[in-house]
Amino acid sequence: MVEDGRYYPALKGLSVRQDRMTPYYEAAWDMRSAVMLDWIEAGETSLARLLSRFQEHERHYKIYAGTDGDILSGWLRWWDRTNDWPWRGLKKLETSQPAVSRGLDVDLSPYVKFDLSEMLCDFADDVDTIVELGSGYGLQLFKLYHAGAPASARYVGAEISSSGRALAETLAALEPGLRFESREFDLNRPDWSILDGSRKALIFSSWALMYPHSLPNDFFEGLSRWAGAATLVFCEPLGYQWGVSHPMSENQMSAARAGQLNCNLAALAADATAKGLIEPLLVAKDVFSCSQDDAFDLMSVLVYAKPES
Numbered sequence: 563m564v565e566d567g568r569y570y571p572a573l574k575g576l577s578v579r580q581d582r583m584t585p586y587y588e589a590a591w592d593m594r595s596a597v598m599l600d601w602i603e604a605g606e607t608s609l610a611r612l613l614s615r616f617q618e619h620e621r622h623y624k625i626y627a628g629t630d631g632d633i634l635s636g637w638l639r640w641w642d643r644t645n646d647w648p649w650r651g652l653k654k655l656e657t658s659q660p661a662v663s664r665g666l667d668v669d670l671s672p673y674v675k676f677d678l679s680e681m682l683c684d685f686a687d688d689v690d691t692i693v694e695l696g697s698g699y700g701l702q703l704f705k706l707y708h709a710g711a712p713a714s715a716r717y718v719g720a721e722i723s724s725s726g727r728a729l730a731e732t733l734a735a736l737e738p739g740l741r742f743e744s745r746e747f748d749l750n751r752p753d754w755s756i757l758d759g760s761r762k763a764l765i766f767s768s769w770a771l772m773y774p775h776s777l778p779n780d781f782f783e784g785l786s787r788w789a790g791a792a793t794l795v796f797c798e799p800l801g802y803q804w805g806v807s808h809p810m811s812e813n814q815m816s817a818a819r820a821g822q823l824n825c826n827l828a829a830l831a832a833d834a835t836a837k838g839l840i841e842p843l844l845v846a847k848d849v850f851s852c853s854q855d856d857a858f859d860l861m862s863v864l865v866y867a868k869p870e871s
């Protein structure tokens with residue numbers, strides 16, 4: 563593998579900097595589907611194994627977007643990112659990786675990761691519904707289920723791209739005990755009917771609220787029209803909105819000013835708090851990044867409670 567180039571007309575001519583995320587993810591999830599569907603056809607039946615194999619695949623190969631200057635050419639390819647892959651075990655044991663933990667620069671073994679599913683599990687006691695906003699192909703939801711979140715809950719992947727939703731449905735079918743559904747959902751026009759029938763939910767996001775430059779003003783008002791109670795856990799590279807501290811959060815601010823990152827989540831949450839629609843529980847700023855120079859990697863975790871009404 564894998565010099566698997568594919569042409570996506572919807573990407574051609576878009577700027578690499580703006581307005582490309584929806585068509586880009588439509589195409590990128592399609593590239594990933596091709597790999598995973600091949601493996602399923604070749605006999606892979608375990609969802610847990612398939613997800614781990616695919617995460618390994620993405621450590622080896624990266625989706626590379628062809629460009630003419632700043633303009634996407636329409637081609638996506640799997641690009642071999644390590645030329646000494648067979649030696650990765652020796653190399654990783656010998657090196658450390660400049661990372662950030664709780665706002666501090668640290669050197670970590672490349673084998674140390676932030677366990678998002680364990681963290682989300684801690685917020686999932688007794689919920690009847692777990693919703694991920696901007697869920698891609700469902701990876702975080704599946705990992706959360708495997709980490710021991712309630713088996714009886716309904717798991718909802720709320721995602722804008724049809725390719726992400728379709729792949730999530732295919733993968734969920736490998737796990738017969740999982741109550742999963744993909745729902746079409748646009749953060750710019752959230753339709754909270756995805757929560758209908760639920761009384762207690764965990765609603766989370768992972769690197770998704772970052773994309774709409776400006777979330778709609780009635781984001782939390784719309785949610786508050788649903789009567790149930792929820793914990794909201796947003797895992798996003800948006801810590802800069804609660805104060806710039808680490809140099810990477812300064813880079814987040816610059817990216818937001820250039821229109822590449824959300825700029826109003828903190829303001830909307832403060833407004834919704836003042837109106838009594840949500841209660842802020844924690845701003846865990848700059849919790850983790852595997853790098854010290856990728857502003858989009860540095861995750862903060864923002865936790866709110868939405869009371870029953």
Ligand SMILES: C[S@@+](CC[C@H](N)C(=O)[O-])C[C@H]1O[C@@H](n2cnc3c(N)ncnc32)[C@H](O)[C@@H]1O
Nearest residue numbers: 587696697698701722747748749768769770773
């Ligand atoms: C970086 S991926 C993260 C996927 C998933 N949350 C995860 O952690 O594996 C960002 C996701 O947000 C979705 N997204 C971007 N803009 C969106 C929007 N306006 N409404 C809903 N989803 C959106 C993309 O389609 C993509 O699936």
